[in-house]
Amino acid sequence: xxxxxxxxxxxxxxxxxxxxxxxxxxxxxxxxxxxxxxxxxxxxxxxxxxxxxxxxxxxxxxxxxxxxxxxxxxxxxxxxxxxxxxxxxxxxxxxxxxxxxxxxxxxxx
Amino acid sequence: xxxxxxxxxxxxxxxxxxxxxxxxxxxxxxxxxxxxxxxxxxxxxxxxxxxxxxxxxxxxxxxxxxxxxxxxxxxxxxxxxxxxxxxxxxxxxxxxxxxxxxxxxxxxxxxxxx
Numbered sequence: 001x002x003x004x005x006x007x008x009x010x011x012x013x014x015x016x017x018x019x020x021x022x023x024x025x026x027x028x029x030x031x032x033x034x035x036x037x038x039x040x041x042x043x044x045x046x047x048x049x050x051x052x053x054x055x056x057x058x059x060x061x062x063x064x065x066x067x068x069x070x071x072x073x074x075x076x077x078x079x080x081x082x083x084x085x086x087x088x089x090x091x092x093x094x095x096x097x098x099x100x101x102x103x104x105x106x107x108x109x
Numbered sequence: 110x111x112x113x114x115x116x117x118x119x120x121x122x123x124x125x126x127x128x129x130x131x132x133x134x135x136x137x138x139x140x141x142x143x144x145x146x147x148x149x150x151x152x153x154x155x156x157x158x159x160x161x162x163x164x165x166x167x168x169x170x171x172x173x174x175x176x177x178x179x180x181x182x183x184x185x186x187x188x189x190x191x192x193x194x195x196x197x198x199x200x201x202x203x204x205x206x207x208x209x210x211x212x213x214x215x216x217x218x219x220x221x222x223x
Contacts, residue, residue, distance in 0.1 A: 004151065030209055035214075040216075041216055041217075042199070042216045042217060044214070045211045048211065087152070095206075096154070096165075097154070098151075099151040099152040101150055
């Protein structure tokens with residue numbers, strides 16, 4: 001079967017760095033997405049990785065290792081507004097998105 | 110308005126009621142999606158429409174009935190729902206179905222079935 005694993009919840013301190021991991025087992029791979037979802041709001045696109053390596057976008061970076069079926073989202077200089085759920089999703093061989101259950105990130109002052 | 114909009118934002122209904130959820134996208138996209146989001150569970154893809162044609166129906170119970178009258182509008186008609194159908198229902202769109210395009214989501218309808 002197809003599976004995406006990510007931690008249920010993480011806690012970090014304002015101004016610090018946090019890494020949210022995602023491992024996947026899918027039939028084929030056509031890229032990995034990270035979305036951010038604030039409580040009661042729509043998921044919004046953060047990043048897309050299809051090749052191995054690190055993609056940096058401001059305070060957020062996303063890393064992919066296809067051989068390990070692994071990705072992480074790195075958030076630097078954490079701000080209170082970064083408190084949200086972070087969803088990992090993989091596009092499989094049929095270009096269908098397989099979603100993880102999301103990681104709820106709690107930022108403390 | 111821009112992006113993807115959904116109405117209503119909140120809905121409480123009894124098991125014998127009939128209601129409809131509405132989604133509208135202002136992005137000129139050709140693909141639209143309905144998802145169900147339950148607490149601590151992955152997003153569940155329910156239906157996919159491409160150019161107004163239903164192309165996926167992921168074993169969704171018949172009490173959920175989608176309708177796509179044009180490429181900008183998507184409805185989800187609900188009837189005789191069960192309490193376990195209570196969830197956040199999200200609509201999304203993308204330029205084309207599949208591919209590697211980003212999906213753009215609406216804010217969702219929080220549905221409670223009593």
